[in-house]
Every structure is written in structure tokens, then in C-alpha cells.
Amino acid sequence: MAGERKLLLKILYIINNNYTEADVEDLIKSMVALILPTIRKHSGLHLTLGGYQPRDIAMLTVSSLFVRNREGRFPVLERLFNWKLTEKFLSASESDFRRYLKNILHRRLKQTFYYLSNEIRPERARIKREIAYALKKTPGWQILKNGQQTIVSLISTDSRPVHDFVITDGHYERLLELVLNNGFGGLQILAFIKKLNELLRQQKISVSVPLSHLVELYIDTQKNYLLYQVSSSSRPEAIPESSRLSTKIARWLEELEEWNSRLLNRYLMKNKINQSEKEAFLRALRDLFQDWQDGGQSTSLFNYLKKYLPELSAEDYRQGKRKIFEYLIKNSKEFLKSRLADEGIINSRRI
Amino acid sequence: MSKPENRKPGNPFQSAFSRLSFDPGLRKRVKLFPHHRQPSPFPHLLGFSGLTSGEAYTEKITLISASRDYLLRILQDQLKDRLEAHLLHPEPRKYQHAFIILENLKREFLTDSHGRTDLGPLELDQAMLSVYVCSPSAIFEITPSGEAIKLYAEKGLETCSLESEFFQTDRQLAVKIKLLNLPETIEIKRALLVVDDKETLTGQPWKNLIIFEMPLLNVSSLKICLYE
Numbered sequence: 001m002a003g004e005r006k007l008l009l010k011i012l013y014i015i016n017n018n019y020t021e022a023d024v025e026d027l028i029k030s031m032v033a034l035i036l037p038t039i040r041k042h043s044g045l046h047l048t049l050g051g052y053q054p055r056d057i058a059m060l061t062v063s064s065l066f067v068r069n070r071e072g073r074f075p076v077l078e079r080l081f082n083w084k085l086t087e088k089f090l091s092a093s094e095s096d097f098r099r100y101l102k103n104i105l106h107r108r109l110k111q112t113f114y115y116l117s118n119e120i121r122p123e124r125a126r127i128k129r130e131i132a133y134a135l136k137k138t139p140g141w142q143i144l145k146n147g148q149q150t151i152v153s154l155i156s157t158d159s160r161p162v163h164d165f166v167i168t169d170g171h172y173e174r175l176l177e178l179v180l181n182n183g184f185g186g187l188q189i190l191a192f193i194k195k196l197n198e199l200l201r202q203q204k205i206s207v208s209v210p211l212s213h214l215v216e217l218y219i220d221t222q223k224n225y226l227l228y229q230v231s232s233s234s235r236p237e238a239i240p241e242s243s244r245l246s247t248k249i250a251r252w253l254e255e256l257e258e259w260n261s262r263l264l265n266r267y268l269m270k271n272k273i274n275q276s277e278k279e280a281f282l283r284a285l286r287d288l289f290q291d292w293q294d295g296g297q298s299t300s301l302f303n304y305l306k307k308y309l310p311e312l313s314a315e316d317y318r319q320g321k322r323k324i325f326e327y328l329i330k331n332s333k334e335f336l337k338s339r340l341a342d343e344g345i346i347n348s349r350r351i
Numbered sequence: 352m353s354k355p356e357n358r359k360p361g362n363p364f365q366s367a368f369s370r371l372s373f374d375p376g377l378r379k380r381v382k383l384f385p386h387h388r389q390p391s392p393f394p395h396l397l398g399f400s401g402l403t404s405g406e407a408y409t410e411k412i413t414l415i416s417a418s419r420d421y422l423l424r425i426l427q428d429q430l431k432d433r434l435e436a437h438l439l440h441p442e443p444r445k446y447q448h449a450f451i452i453l454e455n456l457k458r459e460f461l462t463d464s465h466g467r468t469d470l471g472p473l474e475l476d477q478a479m480l481s482v483y484v485c486s487p488s489a490i491f492e493i494t495p496s497g498e499a500i501k502l503y504a505e506k507g508l509e510t511c512s513l514e515s516e517f518f519q520t521d522r523q524l525a526v527k528i529k530l531l532n533l534p535e536t537i538e539i540k541r542a543l544l545v546v547d548d549k550e551t552l553t554g555q556p557w558k559n560l561i562i563f564e565m566p567l568l569n570v571s572s573l574k575i576c577l578y579e
Contacts, residue, residue, distance in 0.1 A: 021457070056558050064562045067554040070461060075552075076564055115518060115527050115562050 004094040007101070011081050012090075017073055024066060031065070032058045035105045044188045045222045046127050050119030061105065061112040080104050082298045113226040120226070122219040127189065131214050134193035141197070143211070150211040154200055172213055176220055178203075185225025192218060252339050253289055259335065260285055260328050267324060277321075280308035285328060292336075301325055376459070377450060377540050379579035380483040383414035383423055408435075411475060414482050421484050423451065425475065434470035438462050438484065444503050445486045448543055448551065448576050454481040464548055487543070487576035493526070499575070507537055513575060523564055528575060530559040537579060545574040 010027045013019040032055070039054040049057060065077045089097040113120075135141040135152060142153045182199055184192055193214075200207060264278045273281070284304040291298050305325060306312050312321070407430050414423040422439040438446040446466030452459050453473075460468040489504040491513050499513035514529040530539060544552045544563045547570055554561050 052558060059557045060560060060562065063555060063557050064564065067552050067563060069553075069566075070463075070551045072459075075566060112562075115516075115525065118516065 004097045004101075008086065008089055008097055011077070012086055014074060015078050015081060015083055015086060017071070028062055028066060031062045031101075031105060034102060035061055035109055038106065038109065042186070042226065045186070045226075046123040046130075046189075047219070047222055047226065048121045048123060049113070049116045050121070052116070052119075057109070057112060057116075060116075061108050064112070065108065079298060085298070110227065117223075117227055120223055122223075124215060124219070127218055128211065128215045130189040131193065131218065132211065134190045135214075137190065138193050138197050140201070141193075151208060152211050152214055153208040154197065154206050172209070172216070175207065175209070175213070175217055178205075179217060179221050180224060184221050186222070189218065192221075248339075248343070249293070252336060253286075256289070256332055256335055257282060257286070260332065263328060263331070264324075272320070273324065277309065280305060281325065281328065283308045284325070285332065288329065289332070301329070376452060376454075377483075377485040377578050378538070379488060380450075380452060380485040381416050381418075381421060383416055383421060383482040383484060385477065385480075386413040386415040386422070412477055412480065414480075416484070421445070423482065423484065425470065432472060434473050434475070436460065436462070436468050436470050438466040438468075440466070440486075444490060448487060448545060450485040450541075450578065452483040452485065454483060455479050461543070461551060461553065464545075485578055488537075488539075488579045489577040491575045491577075493573040493575060502574075507534055508577070510534070511537075511577075524567070524570065525562060525564045526573065528556075528561050528563070530556060530577070533559060539577045539579060541578040543576040543578070545572075545576065546570050547572055548574075 007027065007030050010019070010023045013023050014027070036054060036058045039057045043054055052060070065080070066074055067076060069075050089100070132143065132150075135143055140154055142155050144151045144153065178199065179196065182195075184195060187195060261278075261282060264273065264281055267273045268275065268278055284307065287307070288297060288301075288304050301322070302312075302314060302317050305317065305321060407428060408426045409429060411425045411427050411434060413425070415421065420440055424437045424439070426435050426437065427433075428435055436451055438449055438451065440446040446462060447464045449462045449466070450459050451462065451468060453470075453475075456473070458473075460470055462468045487503070489508045489511055490502040491499045492502055493499055493513075493515050497515045497517055499515055501512065504511060510532045511534075512531045514531055516527045516529075518525045518527065526544070528542060528544075530542075533539065539556050539559070541553055542556050542561045544554075544565075546552070546565055546567065550566055552563050552565070554563065
């Protein structure tokens with residue numbers, strides 16, 4: 001995409017409330033063009049979304065950013081591209097902005113899939129047909145008719161059952177867990193079956209299940225992919241690195257939450273805060289960490305906390321809460337910095 | 352701010368993008384004409400806001416619809432040097448949450464539940480002024496269980512209904528609104544979500560679907576207004 005700076009300027013016009021409808025239109029057009037290839041890639045998964053075409057999904061994803069409030073401002077867009085952040089991008093490279101924009105759009109796309117989750121309709125007959133075809137094309141699979149049922153079995157290449165474990169009808173959950181943990185999301189049917197073949201052989205597992213199980217396995221895997229994984233795997237140039245890192249970050253944030261919860265328990269025991277305030281601190285921290293991942297703190301710390309403690313006055317915050325909140329944030333920063341330094345992502349000498 | 356526009360006529364994508372911006376505007380709108388009469392000595396009494404004394408206001412322009420149902424009074428707040436518009440109509444649903452369109456300025460303003468809106472520090476040239484009003488064509492109330500109750504629907508939209516679905520995470524509350532049974536001849540250009548009678552969010556439905564992310568996690572009342 002050429003002209004990231006132009007897009008950035010249009011965003012700036014919008015967040016400064018100094019835009020024309022043509023600016024809005026151009027921005028929508030660019031965002032739709034940016035997200036459309038990712039959506040088109042998913043259309044090969046044979047999951048239709050309530051009859052919506054890829055372009056409809058793109059428009060729905062982008063349109064939710066352009067909902068206006070009473071003042072004609074765009075609260076969702078302004079949350080994602082706050083002034084501070086946009087200003088930073090003005091002096092950064094265009095590729096940084098492009099990466100950020102793509103990341104935002106992919107996250108929004110995942111959200112759109114979530115909103116449309118009740119409307120996901122798998123094309124079962126087509127999936128079944130293509131799975132049967134893929135099984136015939138992939139060596140090592142045996143398809144047997146057992147009355148009304150079609151049973152699919154994985155046999156060793158020299159026809160001897162040398163596997164350590166056999167997955168049958170009752171082990172569907174185990175099979176699903178295997179594919180979910182091994183990145184089968186987003187694969188088209190032939191690639192899915194080939195990869196399943198490789199994985200089962202590697203792990204010395206055999207299967208003997210009805211064909212319908214494989215159909216459900218494929219559907220469940222791809223649904224899970226659309227709802228939870230689209231953003232991390234939709235950047236082909238960065239799949240291994242970014243998905244590994246995002247998994248680690250998610251784990252660190254879980255650890256951090258536990259750690260912060262323990263710290264807050266001490267304040268709770270000393271009656272400096274109550275249980276609902278503890279929950280509010282944790283939720284406000286969660287929001288702040290999310291914003292850190294999205295480019296930076298978007299509002300004052302007071303506002304982060306006030307969102308979950310609507311009655312909190314500025315005076316109460318200054319007197320009783322600010323110190324606690326700032327202490328938690330300082331510790332959290334140190335924690336994340338040390339983890340990032342351990343991974344070699346940032347220089348430990350700068351800490 | 353005006354910038355040169357480079358549009359390819361007849362491009363099917365273009366119309367789609369235009370629909371998500373506020374161009375082109377609302378179709379079902381009522382034109383207002385200047386209403387020449389003796390200015391009221393008490394401008395604050397009509398279109399009463401209950402907030403400021405009469406001395407603070409001077410009357411700028413009064414406009415009226417051809418049917419004489421709508422009356423729009425534009426007052427100047429002397430203290431703040433801003434303009435305020437007060438829309439009046441015998442039926443509250445016509446002045447509440449109505450769009451006031453200043454066509455020559457390419458600006459739109461939404462009235463609140465009292466029919467009032469802040470126009471800001473605008474320069475109005477009465478001779479050039481072209482003003483329209485667009486009131487909701489249908490109004491629904493969304494109950495906490497997600498049921499949509501039709502409060503009002505204009506002719507042609509009697510069969511129209513809504514389906515709503517809530518999505519709550521610890522960070523936000525979103526509502527998905529699907530418009531059902533819309534006659535083919537009617538196109539809903541805007542949907543307005545009124546949260547707790549205070550905050551409003553306006554968006555354009557796409558394929559009769561619109562998703563609103565709400566500014567609050569706890570809401571007690573939700574209303575949807577549809578505009579053609």
C-alpha cells in the first residue's frame with residue numbers, strides 16, 4: 001500500500017475533528033483494501049458467514065470503526081489511534097504505521113467473526129466430499145464402509161499397525177486438542193489432511209473414526225481459528241515469530257495478573273481497599289496492558305480506574321488510589337521489561 | 352476544509368464506500384423555509400432549555416416546514432458566542448433525535464431528546480441557507496433480554512423488525528443489530544443508538560447489519576432510531 005503517510009494524515013484530520021466526508025470515504029476505502037486479501041484467504045475454508053461475501057465482511061469490520069457520537073467524532077477510531085500515538089507515527093517509518101494498521105484491522109476482523117459467530121454456517125456436504133477426496137489422495141489412509149457408516153483409519157505405510165495409541169470414536173476431544181495445539185487453523189482441506197497424517201505418524205498415533213468425525217474436526221478447528229487466531233496468523237511474513245511472541249506475552253500477562261492480585265490482597269488485608277476496588281484495579285490494569293500492546297497508554301491513569309469505579313472522584317484518587325495504582329504499574333513495567341530482556345527483544349542494559 | 356475530490360463515476364465499489372461515510376445524505380427529509388415574523392422578545396421561552404436566562408440569547412433565524420409542522424429556531428448564545436438550534440413539532444418523536452442538515456455548509460447536527468442541538472460558532476448566511484430536517488422513520492426499544500419492541504414505524508416500515516445480540520467482554524459491551532423484513536424499496540441510511548437517553552452513536556448499516564460498541568459497560572436503556 002502506497003501513501004501510508006496520506007492515510008495517517010487523514011486519521012489525524014479525523015481525530016482532530018477537522019475532516020470532510022471525502023477523508024472518511026478515502027480512509028474506509030484504504031482500510032477495506034488492506035483487509036480484503038486476508039478475508040479472501042479464509043473463504044477457502046468452506047465456512048460461510050450468514051451469506052456475507054468477503055467484501056461485506058471487510059465493510060462490516062471497517063464500518064464499526066466509523067460509528068460517530070453526538071459530536072460527530074469517532075470514539076472507536078480515536079481509541080485505536082489516539083493523538084499521542086498518531087503523532088508518534090508521524091515521525092516513525094511508514095512501515096511501522098502500516099504494520100500497526102494491519103494489526104489493528106486483523107484484530108477488528110477477529111472481532112467481526114466473533115460478532116458473526118452465530119451465523120457461521122459450514123458447508124458440511126462440500127467439506128465431507130473434499131475430505132474423502134483428500135484421504136484418497138494422501139497415502140496411509142484407509143476408508144471402509146461399515147453398514148451406514150464410513151470409517152476412516154490411518155494405517156502405517158507398510159500396513160502394520162505399529163502405533164502406540166489408537167484414537168477411536170470416543171476420543172474426539174483428544175484429536176481436537178491435537179490439531180488445535182499444532183496450528184491446523186486456516187489450512188484448506190488437502191493441506192489439513194496431509195498435516196494430520198504427518199502429525200499422527202510423528203506422534204505414533206493411529207485413528208479409526210467415522211468420516212463425520214473428521215468433518216466436525218475440520219469445522220471446529222477452522223471456527224476456532226476464525227474466532228481466536230486470525231490476527232496472529234494472518235501475517236504470513238511473521239507467522240512463527242509473532243505467534244510465538246504473542247503466546248508468550250499472553251502467558252506473561254497471566255503471571256502478571258496473579259502477581260498484581262497478590263499485591264492487592266495485601267492492601268485488602270490492611271483495609272486500604274475493598275474487594276470491588278481490587279477487581280477494579282485488576283481490570284484497569286488489564287486495559288492498560290492491552291493499550292501498551294496497541295501502541296501506548298491512551299488516557300490518564302485516573303480514567304483507566306474510573307471506568308470501573310464510576311463514583312471515584314479526582315480527590316479520592318489522589319488521596320487513596322493513585323499511589324497504589326502507580327506502584328502496581330511500576331512493578332508491572334519492570335516485570336515485562338525483564339521478560340522482554342530475557343527473550344533478547346530489548347537490551348537489558350537499557351533497563 | 353475542502354479538498355479536491357477524484358471520483359470515478361459508475362464504480363460500484365465507490366457507492367459502497369460512500370454509504371459508510373455520510374455522503375450521500377438522508378433521503379427522507381423535510382425542507383425548511385425562512386419564517387419571517389416579528390422576533391420574539393423572549394427568545395428563550397420557545398425551544399426552552401431551562402438552563403440560561405433570556406438575556407443571554409438573541410434570535411438569529413426561524414425556519415418552518417411547508418406543512419407548518421416543523422419549526423426550527425436558531426438562537427445565538429451571546430455569552431458563549433455559539434449558535435443553538437431548537438426544533439419544535441407537535442409530536443415529540445419528530446423533534447427528538449432528528450438530524451438538522453445545513454446543506455450548503457455540508458454539516459449535520461443531531462437534536463437531543465428536547466429537540467435542541469449545539470451548532471457551535473457557525474457563520475450563517477440567511478440568503479444561502481438551505482436547511483432540512485430528517486426525523487426517525489422507525490424507533491425501537493431494546494430490552495435487557497435483547498428483545499426489540501417497536502415504538503413507532505412510518506408507513507412502509509410497519510413490517511420491519513430488529514434482531515439484537517449483545518456481546519460483553521470485561522472491556523466493552525457491543526450490540527449487533529440486524530434489520531429484518533425491510534421492504535426492498537426502502538433503504539435505511541443511518542441507524543442511531545440512544546444509550547440511557549444521553550449518549551448517541553450513529554452508524555450506517557451494511558447489508559442491514561450494524562455493530563455498535565458502547566461507551567459504557569452498564570446500560571439501562573437502549574433505543575434504536577432508523578433513518579431513510
